[in-house]
Amino acid sequence: MKKSLYLIVAIVFFGIKLSNAQIPNSGFEIWNNIGSYSNPDSWSCMNDETAAAAVFTCTKGTPGNPGSSYLKLTSKAVTGMGIVPGIAVCGTLNTTTMQPEAGFPFDSRPANLAGNWQHMIFGNSQGFIDVTLTRWDVNSQSRITVASAHRVLVGMAMGWAAFTIPLNYFEGNNPDSCIITLSASGSVPAVNDYLWVDNLNFTGNVTGLAKTQKEATVLIYPNPANTDLLLDLSVIKDRNVTVSIYDVTGKKVLEIINMEVTEKNSIDISTLKKGSFVITIQASEGTVTRNFIKQ
Numbered sequence: 001m002k003k004s005l006y007l008i009v010a011i012v013f014f015g016i017k018l019s020n021a022q023i024p025n026s027g028f029e030i031w032n033n034i035g036s037y038s039n040p041d042s043w044s045c046m047n048d049e050t051a052a053a054a055v056f057t058c059t060k061g062t063p064g065n066p067g068s069s070y071l072k073l074t075s076k077a078v079t080g081m082g083i084v085p086g087i088a089v090c091g092t093l094n095t096t097t098m099q100p101e102a103g104f105p106f107d108s109r110p111a112n113l114a115g116n117w118q119h120m121i122f123g124n125s126q127g128f129i130d131v132t133l134t135r136w137d138v139n140s141q142s143r144i145t146v147a148s149a150h151r152v153l154v155g156m157a158m159g160w161a162a163f164t165i166p167l168n169y170f171e172g173n174n175p176d177s178c179i180i181t182l183s184a185s186g187s188v189p190a191v192n193d194y195l196w197v198d199n200l201n202f203t204g205n206v207t208g209l210a211k212t213q214k215e216a217t218v219l220i221y222p223n224p225a226n227t228d229l230l231l232d233l234s235v236i237k238d239r240n241v242t243v244s245i246y247d248v249t250g251k252k253v254l255e256i257i258n259m260e261v262t263e264k265n266s267i268d269i270s271t272l273k274k275g276s277f278v279i280t281i282q283a284s285e286g287t288v289t290r291n292f293i294k295q
Helices: 002-019 047-053
Strands: 031-033 038-040 043-045 058-061 070-074 076-078 082-084 087-090 092-094 099-102 112-120 126-137 142-152 157-166 177-185 194-203 219-221 228-232 240-246 252-260 265-268 275-283 286-294
Touching: 038 043, 038 058, 043 092, 047 076, 070 087, 070 177, 087 092, 099 177, 112 126, 126 157, 142 157, 142 275, 177 194, 252 265
Parallel strands: none
Antiparallel strands: 031 038, 043 087, 058 070, 070 194, 076 082, 087 177, 092 099, 112 157, 112 194, 126 142, 126 177, 219 228, 228 265, 240 252, 240 275, 275 286
């Protein structure tokens, strides 16, 4: 009896760990019937907002590649709303701002997002695929971006084609959440822009960065900081390093190339908005990553 109980617990535990390393409904085989339309399970889209006009920007395509179905995103004109982009978020989508609000539990460090797609635009604003891995930071009480990727859909793919999008990592910790955004259009959607997607999956693995004694002695202060951030880089052998600062979305907001290494380097952060940031210091010996808060 006890062995059976241990086995059940082990199955549940490893099942949870497995689910936290996978993309929900990644093959778009599961759809929820809402009545006159259906939505892909675990994905948010604009269908609930456009249903009153009997127009749907997120639909089920068949057959899949592979499987029985795939995701069809098409930008369409909706009365009273203008042109609504075909957009889907694995998690929660703010249907007013059309920005992702939350993702799904995820604790791995994949190297790439892969899958199959078809896409084409009818205007000048290309669609995109966006991936963001984040974790909750107890000290700053905010979300920190662990890795991100943003791929603009260049040209067109009139038949099914495989794609691979590498992720850019900013730190060595594991994430606890992932947001994937698929959009048929950019900021200026055109009617009939489309993006079809199937067989999403993460590939490869990026090992977490081990904190060496040298890395541990690279100091940034004060933290939180207001106008100036000070760096003690005296343990780095290089005479010059490249310093980059990223916001919580993974966007690079500041870069200093060939900064001279001293015991007290000062960086002007007065123009940054208040919030959490990631700073990376790249030298020939490796890259050091730190988090800081701008007050």
